[in-house]
Amino acid sequence: MTRRTLQVGELLKEELTDIIRREVKDPRVGFMSIMNVDVTPDLRSARVYVSVLGTDEERSNTLDALRSAAKFIRFHLKPRLRMRQIPELDFRDDRSMEYAEQISATLKQIRLSQPPSSVNAPSSSATEEHE
16 A cells, blocks of 8 residues: 555544544444555545444444445545545444454463463572572
């Protein structure tokens, strides 16, 4: 990705978050965060990765609501962005935080199931030298 597409992605992320919080009144939109926005090099389309807190049904409902509100959101983006063409928005589910939480829980479980490390305990030869 070029510097320009990264800048546009970050700007879109900020503006989309604001528009969804303030303007989109669909009750299906639950507690969500925009994790990342990938913009194509021609700036004509953008993939918006959304993380939704809740059940699979709530996640699905939120994504459906955002997809149905995409034109409304683009309409509100137009006065905020200094671009000739506002990118088409493609909302996608982002489960990276969920995966990170699972990995963290697994690592914690492994750590708790192992006996204490012998690296921290003094070796018998080291204690013999000090006697």
